[in-house]
Amino acid sequence: MASVDEQFMAIALEEARRAAEEGEVPIGAVVVHEGEVIARAHNRRETDADPSAHAEFSAMLEASRKLGRWRLSGCTVYVTLEPCLMCAGLMVNSRIDRCVYGASDPKGGALGTLFDVSADPRLNHAFAVSAGVCADEAADLLRSFFRSRRQR
Numbered sequence: 814m815a816s817v818d819e820q821f822m823a824i825a826l827e828e829a830r831r832a833a834e835e836g837e838v839p840i841g842a843v844v845v846h847e848g849e850v851i852a853r854a855h856n857r858r859e860t861d862a863d864p865s866a867h868a869e870f871s872a873m874l875e876a877s878r879k880l881g882r883w884r885l886s887g888c889t890v891y892v893t894l895e896p897c898l899m900c901a902g903l904m905v906n907s908r909i910d911r912c913v914y915g916a917s918d919p920k921g922g923a924l925g926t927l928f929d930v931s932a933d934p935r936l937n938h939a940f941a942v943s944a945g946v947c948a949d950e951a952a953d954l955l956r957s958f959f960r961s962r963r964q965r
Contacts, residue, residue, distance in 0.1 A: 838858075
């Protein structure tokens with residue numbers, strides 16, 4: 814039986830697959846509030862010509878719109894790849910409770926790999942992080958996406 818985190822990560826992985834189908838890097842995210850998915854998104858940087866169109870960034874913006882507030886306290890963000898500095902910074906600034914991610918990002922991870930924005934005592938908010946949930950599946954999606962890109 815899958816854990817609650819695995820169930821929500823499965824939805825983020827669906828979003829990641831949608832991104833790949835659209836030719837985007839396969840990263841997906843969902844925001845959960847009170848046990849319910851209130852926002853979901855996938856990477857759309859190429860499609861939207863927007864450097865901020867990361868899956869988790871877009872999902873957090875949508876969650877704020879749905880809740881009618883900028884503070885995302887009470888929310889957990891699920892994302893298939895460890896967030897970058899920009900997205901981790903938004904997590905701090907939006908006051909999320911927790912981030913759950915799949916694969917670690919050795920080139921840009923800001924929740925423990927290169928930096929740890931979630932627990933930096935110099936910042937005004939800290940949040941819990943759970944790493945490695947469905948990591949193999951998330952990493953496999955990324956590897957196969959980039960392998961097919963290189964073969965073209």
